[in-house]
Amino acid sequence: MSELNAYQRKALAILDRQQWENRAQLYVGEKTISSLIELGYIEPMPPVPTGTERFKITEAGRAAIRAPRVSKEQPKRRLTTLKPRLATMPPRLK
Secondary structure (H helix, E strand, C coil): CCCCCHHHHHHHHHCCCCCHHHHHHHCCHHHHHHHHHHHHCCEEEECCCCCCCCCEEEEHHHHHCCCCCCCCCCCCCCCCCCCCCCCCCCCCCC
16 A cells, blocks of 8 residues: 555545545546546546546545555754844943
C-alpha cells in the first residue's frame, strides 16, 4: 500500500461517506481519479444514459484511508537565544 497524497485522501474521504458519488463532487483532477482507479481504491460505475461519471470506494480504499499516516523523521532544530540588535544603553536617570 503506497502513501496517499492530500488530494487522494480528500477524494477517498468524500467517497467513504457515500455509496456512489459524482465526478464533479470529488473536487480532484483527472490524474488523481486515474491513479486511484489504477491503485484499486475506487471503481467507476457502469455508463449511465445521463452521462455522469460516478465512482465508488472499494474495500482496499477504505483500508487505505484508515491506515495510519507515516510520519517523516525530521531532525530536531535547537533553539538559539537571539542577541539584541541594538546595544543597550545605561539609563540616564540619576
